[in-house]
Amino acid sequence: MSEHQEEPKLMIDLVKVSKTYLPDIQALSDVSLSVRKGEIVFLTGKSGAGKSTLLRLLTRMEKPTKGVIEVSGHDLNLISTVKLQILRRSIGFAFQDFKLLPERTVAENIAIAMEVSYTRPSVMQTRIRKLLQRLGLVEKHNTPTSGLSRGEQQRVAIARALANNPELILADEPTGNLDSETTEMVMALFRQYNQQGATLVIATHDTSIYQGTSHRVIELREGRIVARGDEEPEAEAPAPDPALAFADDLFSDE
Amino acid sequence: MNFFLAVIKQTLRNLVQTWKSQLLTLMTIALSVLIFAFFYLLYTNALHTARQLDDDLRLIVYLDEEPSPAMQEEYRNKIQKFDRVERIDFISRHDAFNRFAEQLDEDREILADMPKDFLPPSIEVYPFRSLVTLTKIKRFSDYLLTLPGVLKVQYGREWVERFYSFIKLLRIVVILSGTLLILTTTFMVANTIRLTLLGRKDELELLRLVGASTNYIRVPFFLEGALQGMTGSACGMIALFLLFNWIKLRFAVSSILAMFEFTFFPLPVIAIIILVSTLLCAIGSFSSTRKFLQL
Numbered sequence: 441m442s443e444h445q446e447e448p449k450l451m452i453d454l455v456k457v458s459k460t461y462l463p464d465i466q467a468l469s470d471v472s473l474s475v476r477k478g479e480i481v482f483l484t485g486k487s488g489a490g491k492s493t494l495l496r497l498l499t500r501m502e503k504p505t506k507g508v509i510e511v512s513g514h515d516l517n518l519i520s521t522v523k524l525q526i527l528r529r530s531i532g533f534a535f536q537d538f539k540l541l542p543e544r545t546v547a548e549n550i551a552i553a554m555e556v557s558y559t560r561p562s563v564m565q566t567r568i569r570k571l572l573q574r575l576g577l578v579e580k581h582n583t584p585t586s587g588l589s590r591g592e593q594q595r596v597a598i599a600r601a602l603a604n605n606p607e608l609i610l611a612d613e614p615t616g617n618l619d620s621e622t623t624e625m626v627m628a629l630f631r632q633y634n635q636q637g638a639t640l641v642i643a644t645h646d647t648s649i650y651q652g653t654s655h656r657v658i659e660l661r662e663g664r665i666v667a668r669g670d671e672e673p674e675a676e677a678p679a680p681d682p683a684l685a686f687a688d689d690l691f692s693d694e
Numbered sequence: 695m696n697f698f699l700a701v702i703k704q705t706l707r708n709l710v711q712t713w714k715s716q717l718l719t720l721m722t723i724a725l726s727v728l729i730f731a732f733f734y735l736l737y738t739n740a741l742h743t744a745r746q747l748d749d750d751l752r753l754i755v756y757l758d759e760e761p762s763p764a765m766q767e768e769y770r771n772k773i774q775k776f777d778r779v780e781r782i783d784f785i786s787r788h789d790a791f792n793r794f795a796e797q798l799d800e801d802r803e804i805l806a807d808m809p810k811d812f813l814p815p816s817i818e819v820y821p822f823r824s825l826v827t828l829t830k831i832k833r834f835s836d837y838l839l840t841l842p843g844v845l846k847v848q849y850g851r852e853w854v855e856r857f858y859s860f861i862k863l864l865r866i867v868v869i870l871s872g873t874l875l876i877l878t879t880t881f882m883v884a885n886t887i888r889l890t891l892l893g894r895k896d897e898l899e900l901l902r903l904v905g906a907s908t909n910y911i912r913v914p915f916f917l918e919g920a921l922q923g924m925t926g927s928a929c930g931m932i933a934l935f936l937l938f939n940w941i942k943l944r945f946a947v948s949s950i951l952a953m954f955e956f957t958f959f960p961l962p963v964i965a966i967i968i969l970v971s972t973l974l975c976a977i978g979s980f981s982s983t984r985k986f987l988q989l
């Protein structure tokens with residue numbers, strides 16, 4: 441996953457970033473934040489605090505009004521179109537509004553993220569099958585996503601974000617529509633990708649998923665960072681997780 | 695390898711998803727190609743026939759006596775005064791006799807007793823073979839008749855004149871239908887592509903978010919346009935070929951059409967028409983995609 445050995449250790453670096461929506465909605469003010477490679481960061485705060493805006497800035501779905509954003513060593517203010525396209529292929533984004541194509545099947549929706557990287561069809565099929573299995577959606581493989589419940593759609597959006605084995609995973613309210621059991625399924629999957637080297641930024645107002653965690657929790661209030669969880673002592677791999685026991689083959693593409 | 699696979703998959707998806715407007719576009723392209731090619735075929739065949747008639751396109755001015763060199767110069771000036779011409783030849787009595795003898799060939803003995811100057815001298819005027827001069831050939835002839843010493847003016851039969859105005863009309867029609875072809879194909883294709891783009895806004899947006907390359911997004915639409923152009927124009931040409939053969943079978947036996955030999959386009963011309971249509975459609979889709987996606 442992380443094939444750029446000589447690159448900086450920071451995955452994300454924001455310096456005094458502000459975002460103002462027209463006419464004058466101050467969604468983010470002077471946000472500075474660094475995320476190391478391999479870290480998991482929870483981004484919390486009330487609705488309207490600016491969590492989604494921050495995530496969108498990280499893939500340049502929007503441009504900051506002020507400030508510098510670096511992702512994986514690229515300055516997003518200066519990045520070329522082609523470089524941005526390549527960067528985006530290494531970012532998995534589970535959007536808050538899912539952005540699923542309703543008339544396409546679950547498998548087709550997940551495949552989109554891999555197709556743009558020209559992944560071999562056989563590899564795509566394997567990964568889709570494994571992800572659906574882990575998310576409890578196996579029997580929905582060929583169902584159009586318009587025929588799914590919100591919770592199921594949410595998991596498909598998550599599966600699509602993970603399918604391309606991204607270096608950076610951005611999840612916007614990934615458990616908003618899930619029961620606690622499914623939430624744990626998703627979190628286990630996230631931890632596993634993190635163990636394989638992926639960096640995660642998870643925006644959520646669901647306290648249950650970060651309570652008692654050793655990971656950094658950053659709280660936004662009205663576009664400002666108000667509380668920083670303790671800087672993670674080391675970017676060590678998290679404690680072994682029982683959920684990982686049966687999932688070792690997730691990354692093997694076979 | 696995988697790029698092409700992905701792009702072809704995407705193209706097929708486009709085609710399936712919007713097959714109704716695709717079909718409409720295809721028919722429009724086929725029809726415009728048919729119309730254009732029909733008139734163009736008529737035009738080329740008419741031109742072919744016209745070339746055989748070219749020799750009828752001269753005015754022969756018979757004179758009552760052999761003009762002296764000074765007179766010849768004066769005739770020349772007066773003829774040029776009406777219109778610039780391609781060539782003016784003076785045919786003396788002697789020349790006329792020889793030419794006649796040549797035409798008679800083996801029967802030339804019958805001329806043996808004839809005086810060598812029994813044919814009148816003449817001036818042969820070759821107007822420019824432009825359609826404009828042809829329209830005033832009658833006036834030209836009338837003018838020549840007013841020159842001193844002119845006995846009679848002869849020129850190509852009237853139907854030649856009519857025929858040439860027919861060609862002239864055809865040329866206009868060809869140009870018009872050609873323009874129509876260009877406009878309809880590019881417009882229709884650009885429009886279908888635009889509809890496709892609109893109908894798939896969300897998907898294109900998503901593709902961009904997951905990092906699809908510009909070509910990944912654009913090439914399928916380019917292919918779609920080219921495919922439409924190619925299939926549409928091929929259909930048009932096939933339709934024309936069938937129509938051509940039907941007309942030939944139906945009318946060629948009895949009517950005056952039997953006088954002429956009609957031929958279909960040679961293969962290179964067919965190839966060029968299809969190629970140009972394909973290119974036009976590809977350009978149409980390309981520019982439409984460019985505008986819409988702001989690539």
Ligand SMILES: Nc1ncnc2c1ncn2[C@@H]1O[C@H](COP(=O)(O)OP(=O)(O)O)[C@@H](O)[C@H]1O
Pocket residue numbers: 461462465466467485486487488489490491492493494
């Ligand atoms: N596209 C937009 N145009 C205008 N205002 C927006 C837009 N997106 C978000 N906002 C505003 O920016 C603020 C932060 O929104 P958002 O980032 O979605 O917060 P969160 O994800 O934490 O709920 C809110 O006040 C919201 O109304």
Ligand SMILES: [Mg+2]
Pocket residue numbers: 488491492493536612
């Ligand atoms: Mg949000």
